[in-house]
Structure formats: C-alpha cells, structure tokens
Amino acid sequence: xxxxxxxxxxxxxxxxxxxxxxxxxxxxxxxxxxxxxxxxxxxxxxxxxxxxxxxxxxxxxxxxxxxxxxxxxxxxxxxxxxxxxxxxxxxxxxxxxxxxxxxxxxxxxxxxxxxxxxxxxxxxxxxxxxxxxxxxxxxxxxxxxxxxxxxxxxxxxxxxxxxxxxxxxxxxxxxxxxxxxxxxxxxxxxxxxxxxxxxxxxxxxxxxxxxxxxxxxxxxxxxxxxxxxxxxxxxxxxxxxxxxxxxxxxxxxx
Amino acid sequence: xxxxxxxxxxxxxxxxxxxxxxxxxxxxxxxxxxxxxxxxxxxxxxxxxxxxxxxxxxxxxxxxxxxxxxxxxxxxxxxxxxxxxxxxxxxxxxxxxxxxxxxxxxxxxxxxxxxxxxxxxxxxxxxxxxxxxxxxxxxxxxxxxxxxxxxxxxxxxxxxxxxxxxxxxxxxxxxxxxxxxxxxxxxxxxxxxxxxxxxxxxxxxxxxxxxxxxxxxxxxxxxxxxxxxxxxxxxxxxxxxxxxxxxxxxxxxxxxxxxxxxxxxxxxxxxxxxxxxxxxxxxxxxxxxxxxxxxxxxxxxxxx
Ligand SMILES: Cc1cc2nc3c(=O)[nH]c(=O)nc-3n(C[C@H](O)[C@H](O)[C@H](O)COP(=O)(O)OP(=O)(O)OC[C@H]3O[C@@H](n4cnc5c(N)ncnc54)[C@H](O)[C@@H]3O)c2cc1C
Ligand SMILES: Cc1cc2nc3c(=O)[nH]c(=O)nc-3n(C[C@H](O)[C@H](O)[C@H](O)COP(=O)(O)O)c2cc1C
Ligand code: FES
Numbered sequence: 001x002x003x004x005x006x007x008x009x010x011x012x013x014x015x016x017x018x019x020x021x022x023x024x025x026x027x028x029x030x031x032x033x034x035x036x037x038x039x040x041x042x043x044x045x046x047x048x049x050x051x052x053x054x055x056x057x058x059x060x061x062x063x064x065x066x067x068x069x070x071x072x073x074x075x076x077x078x079x080x081x082x083x084x085x086x087x088x089x090x091x092x093x094x095x096x097x098x099x100x101x102x103x104x105x106x107x108x109x110x111x112x113x114x115x116x117x118x119x120x121x122x123x124x125x126x127x128x129x130x131x132x133x134x135x136x137x138x139x140x141x142x143x144x145x146x147x148x149x150x151x152x153x154x155x156x157x158x159x160x161x162x163x164x165x166x167x168x169x170x171x172x173x174x175x176x177x178x179x180x181x182x183x184x185x186x187x188x189x190x191x192x193x194x195x196x197x198x199x200x201x202x203x204x205x206x207x208x209x210x211x212x213x214x215x216x217x218x219x220x221x222x223x224x225x226x227x228x229x230x231x232x233x234x235x236x237x238x239x240x241x242x243x244x245x246x247x248x249x250x251x252x253x254x
Numbered sequence: 255x256x257x258x259x260x261x262x263x264x265x266x267x268x269x270x271x272x273x274x275x276x277x278x279x280x281x282x283x284x285x286x287x288x289x290x291x292x293x294x295x296x297x298x299x300x301x302x303x304x305x306x307x308x309x310x311x312x313x314x315x316x317x318x319x320x321x322x323x324x325x326x327x328x329x330x331x332x333x334x335x336x337x338x339x340x341x342x343x344x345x346x347x348x349x350x351x352x353x354x355x356x357x358x359x360x361x362x363x364x365x366x367x368x369x370x371x372x373x374x375x376x377x378x379x380x381x382x383x384x385x386x387x388x389x390x391x392x393x394x395x396x397x398x399x400x401x402x403x404x405x406x407x408x409x410x411x412x413x414x415x416x417x418x419x420x421x422x423x424x425x426x427x428x429x430x431x432x433x434x435x436x437x438x439x440x441x442x443x444x445x446x447x448x449x450x451x452x453x454x455x456x457x458x459x460x461x462x463x464x465x466x467x468x469x470x471x472x473x474x475x476x477x478x479x480x481x482x483x484x485x486x487x488x489x490x491x492x493x494x495x496x497x498x499x500x501x502x503x504x505x506x507x508x509x510x511x512x513x514x515x516x517x518x519x520x521x522x523x524x525x526x527x528x529x530x531x532x533x534x535x536x537x538x539x540x541x542x543x544x545x546x547x548x549x550x551x552x553x554x555x556x557x558x
Contacts, residue, residue: 002287004288042525047317047318047320047321047520048322049523213312216322217284217526218523219285220280221278221522222278222280222326224314224315226314226329228308
C-alpha cells in the first residue's frame with residue numbers, strides 16, 4: 001500500500017544539464033518500494049501531481065532517490081526545492097518490474113535518456129548478472145553510468161557522439177543473439193521501446209517495458225492514464241498508474 | 255466541540271455534506287487503504303454505462319490554470335460488472351453509495367436504472383451530459399426537453415432517490431433544473447465539467463487527443479457557485495453543489511449559495527485527503543460561528 005505525506009528533501013544534486021537527483025527521507029515508502037514503481041509528487045501552484053520513477057530505494061537509511069529532468073513548468077518548480085524543504089509525495093505507486101525468480105539468471109536493461117533511472121534498482125538486485133545498455137542524445141547527457149557500474153552491471157553507453165553505437169538497439173541485438181538472456185527490461189522513448197520489443201520478439205525473449213502517460217490521481221481511480229493492450233486476443237484499456245507503468249512488451253506493442 | 259454535520263439530501267441522511275464526485279474516486283477501492291471510506295458523507299461512483307466502455311484515446315488530461323481538462327470518455331466496466339464486482343465492497347465500506355449513470359439513448363438509461371433498482375445503491379445520479387444519439391449527438395442535458403426525457407424515463411422504472419446532474423454548457427441552467435424537477439427528480443446536482451480546449455503552440459495540436467475536454471478544478475468555482483445559486487432559487491428540491499471546491503471555505507460558499515451538500519472531485523487528484531480536510535474545516539467553521547445545524551447556512555447568502 002502506498003503512503004501520502006510530506007517528507008524532507010535531504011540531498012539534492014545537479015547531475016547533468018537540467019537533470020537533478022533528489023533524495024527524500026521517506027522510510028515506509030522506501031521499505032515498500034520495488035524497482036519500476038513511481039512516486040506522484042505534488043508541486044505547489046499546480047493542480048496535477050507529477051509522476052517520477054523511484055530510481056533507488058535505500059531501505060536501511062529510509063530514503064527514496066528520484067532523478068528527473070526539467071521539462072516544463074512543474075519540473076522547473078520542483079527543481080527549486082531546497083534541502084530541508086518538505087515534498088508532498090504519494091509512493092510507492094504502480095506494479096514495478098517482475099524480477100526473475102532466480103537472480104543468477106542474466107538480464108539486459110535497455111534505457112534511453114530519462115528512462116534510465118528506473119532501471120537502476122534492478123541492476124542493484126541482479127548484481128553482476130545485469131547488462132545495462134544506456135542510450136543518450138549526446139555524451140553531455142550521460143547520467144548514472146557510475147551508479148550502474150557500482151551496482152555491478154556490465155555497462156554499455158550509447159550516444160550520438162560517443163561510443164561504438166548510437167542507440168541501444170544494435171548492442172541489444174548482439175547480446176540477444178549470443179543467447180543466455182532470461183529477460184529484457186526497457187524504459188525510454190516510445191520508438192526505442194518498440195524497437196526493443198521487436199528485437200525481443202525475434203529472439204523469443206521476455207521483455208518488460210515501463211511506459212509514460214499523462215496522469216491524474218496516480219492511484220487508479222480516475223482512469224485518465226489509459227494504455228491500450230492486447231491480452232489473450234482481447235483489447236483492454238489499462239491504467240498506466242495502476243496496471244503499469246510496467247507492461248509486457250508483447251501486450252502493449254503487439 | 256464535536257458538531258453534528260449531518261444533512262439530508264433527496265431523503266437520504268448523510269453523516270456530513272462532503273461527497274466524492276463521480277469519475278475522480280473510481281469505486282472507492284483505490285482510496286480505501288488510506289482512510290475509512292465512511293468518513294465521507296457519500297461516494298458517487300464512476301459513471302456507469304450499459305456496456306463496458308474503453309473511453310477516448312490518450313492523452314486524456316491536461317493541466318490548465320487552476321484546473322484540469324479531461325476527456326476520459328466514460329471508460330467504465332459497465333453496470334453489470336459494477337453490481338457484481340464493485341458494489342459489494344463499496345456498500346460494505348462506504349456510508350452512502352451514489353450510482354452515477356450515463357447513456358446515449360433513453361433505453362440505455364432505462365436498462366441501467368432497472369438493474370440498479372434491484373440493488374442496494376442509495377441514490378441514482380443521472381449524468382445527462384452525454385451525447386444524445388437519438389438526436390444528432392448534442393448532450394441530453396443541453397435542452398430542457400432532453401433533461402425531462404431522461405428524468406421521466408428513469409423515474410418510471412425506479413423508486414430510488416434520483417439526483418439529476420446538470421451540465422453547465424447551457425444558456426439557462428434553471429430551465430434544465432426545472433425540467434428535471436417537473437419529471438420527478440428528488441435532487442439536482444451541479445455542475446458537471448465546462449467544455450474547453452487547449453492548443454500546444456509548438457505543435458499546433460490540441461493538448462487532448464480528443465481535441466476538446468471538460469474543465470474542472472478551482473478555476474470553475476465561481477461559475478459553479480453562480481449556477482448553484484440560480485438553481486437553488488428556481489427549484490424546491492434539494493441541490494448538491496460541486497465544481498472547483500478545494501477547501502472548506504469553498505464548500506461553505508457553495509452551501510450559502512443554496513447547496514445542502516457538496517461534491518469534491520479534482521481536488522482529490524491534488525490531495526487524496528482533501529475531502530477529510532474539508533469536513534474538518536466545516537466543523538471548525540461551525541464552531542467559530544456557533545452553528546449547530548448546517549441548515550443554518552444552506553441558501554443563506556445575503557444577496558445585494
Ligand atoms: C510512470 C512515470 C515515471 C516517470 N519517471 C520520470 C523520471 O524518473 N524522471 C523524469 O525526468 N521524468 C519522469 N517522468 C516524466 C515526468 O512525469 C514529466 O517529465 C513531467 O510530468 C513533466 O512535467 P512538467 O510540468 O515539467 O512539464 P509540462 O510539459 O509542463 O507538463 C504538463 C502536464 O503534462 C504532464 N506530462 C508532461 N510530460 C509527461 C510525460 N512524459 N509523462 C507523463 N506526464 C507528462 C505533466 O505531468 C503535466 O501534467 C515519468 C512519467 C511517468 C508517467
Ligand atoms: C477525470 C474526471 C472524470 C469525470 N468523470 C465523470 C463521470 O464519469 N460522470 C460524471 O457525472 N461526472 C464526471 N466528472 C465530473 C465531476 O464529477 C465534477 O462534476 C466536475 O469535475 C466538477 O467538480 P470538481 O471541480 O470538484 O472536479 C469527471 C471529472 C473528472 C475530472
Ligand atoms: S492517473 Fe488516475 S487512474 Fe491512472
């Protein structure tokens with residue numbers, strides 16, 4: 001069950017141009033959080049909360065970490081929050097990724113841009129058994145590389161102006177063709193997700209994708225956050241906030 | 255001091271005048287872990303249609319100054335699934351259950367109401383803001399004839415208290431209110447969302463995939479208060495006010511304008527605790543002003 005309350009910002013860092021890392025002391029939510037879940041953050045002066053993925057949950061210190069990019073007015077205002085200020089948060093929300101029953105299995109994490117943060121939690125749990133393929137617009141936009149490495153992941157960075165590959169798709173295809181990959185987890189822009197799902201289908205590998213949609217309540221009540229999915233031949237309208245944000249790639253990009 | 259906040263609407267007693275508005279509270283399930291649902295005066299469930307509906311394509315919501323625009327398009331599991339899968343929980347956890355219904359034809363409304371008549375929902379709320387397929391697709395509730403036709407159709411098949419929910423997208427709100435009253439409505443609730451539109455100046459695309467949507471939230475409060483005041487002065491049946499209530503003061507304003515109870519919708523998206531804070535604030539106001547019964551403020555505005 002999620003919590004709703006105000007919690008202090010205890011650490012704030014600008015980790016790249018316009019991208020912030022916030023740590024919020026929020027022990028109950030940190031304890032309950034699973035990789036892939038998100039928080040719905042109230043920002044003063046706005047009617048709608050803003051959904052932001054939980055990048056990391058430190059269960060011992062009781063903190064949640066968020067990494068977000070300033071996109072519009074809401075995230076700009078959020079970035080002005082000072083250390084010690086309270087943030088009104090509903091968390092943890094959504095289903096989160098399905099982790100392999102056996103953490104000794106190999107998984108691939110495919111992240112694009114601001115879709116990279118929610119994958120860090122899986123890297124931590126999978127320790128050395130995760131390959132993280134992280135794509136960015138350019139080398140100035142790379143975030144969390146060290147964090148993934150520290151978690152034990154085998155990291156490949158892709159950027160238009162750096163590295164061997166411009167997008168995560170070719171290295172993903174290469175890893176899948178070598179076999180032994182139990183599952184792929186992806187988060188990023190929709191064209192990238194579609195390409196990831198297509199690669200996985202080709203190789204018959206399970207794939208979970210984390211989607212974004214405009215939200216109202218964030219908890220499942222208002223059904224504004226619709227996502228079309230096909231399950232067992234039947235067309236369903238699912239709620240990204242409650243039935244997702246993580247979906248089977250096959251069901252949402254059939 | 256503990257105060258008695260109870261009010262009676264359409265013959266049904268509510269423990270307090272704050273009801274969760276249709277479409278913003280689902281079937282109560284999503285909030286039941288946060289606080290006991292019976293702390294609310296009542297819950298108006300998501301609008302029900304005869305068959306399951308998938309609604310409009312996303313994006314279905316956008317922020318606007320002081321409010322939101324939505325174009326959900328009545329996504330709901332259908333009345334049968336509501337009765338089987340959602341009503342038992344709601345009945346167990348909530349005090350007063352209001353079933354909000356919507357249709358495209360008179361038959362739709364009749365069928366849904368007949369089904370609900372056999373259940374233990376406390377009140378049926380008729381959302382008449384849906385397109386009238388029988389007459390070209392304008393909303394039933396934009397004309398007195400349409401409002402009368404739906405009210406009459408439903409009144410004929412149920413003895414449940416009937417609350418007719420008006421659309422504000424009309425020239426004279428008192429006409430649709432009076433038409434519903436004349437056909438046997440027990441109560442009027444208003445306002446539904448105000449038709450609106452926003453355009454992204456970069457892409458030149460409407461921000462909602464449906465192009466237009468309904469405006470709600472704090473921005474609509476003055477329109478809602480005005481319409482509640484007009485309707486309360488035009489009909490003898492009870493009035494339930496909504497539209498833009500985010501604080502206790504807004505709810506009291508609505509009651510002064512003539513509402514016996516209020517509904518709170520969009521504010522719940524911003525703050526799930528909003529209805530409880532509003533209830534507490536009303537009690538505080540009663541204490542500060544030595545009010546023992548909310549009938550002392552209902553309709554007690556002193557117009558110039
Ligand atoms: C489940 C989920 C997890 C997310 N995780 C992160 C994250 O970890 N880091 C991060 O930087 N961003 C994340 N986002 C995207 C983030 O929610 C948007 O960038 C943010 O809402 C933009 O708000 P704004 O006011 O700055 O922008 P504006 O464009 O002014 O926002 C206008 C409205 O549109 C909504 N909106 C705009 N873009 C998006 C979007 N991509 N998805 C959903 N709603 C949007 C806003 O919430 C707001 O209601 C996530 C989105 C979802 C749905
Ligand atoms: C997301 C959303 C969905 C709604 N769905 C319904 C609905 O199904 N039936 C209905 O009668 N009103 C619906 N409404 C209208 C509200 O019940 C209410 O009349 C309106 O939002 C004004 O109140 P508010 O400003 O407190 O939200 C919906 C409103 C919103 C924001
Ligand atoms: S945002 Fe309300 S149901 Fe998903």
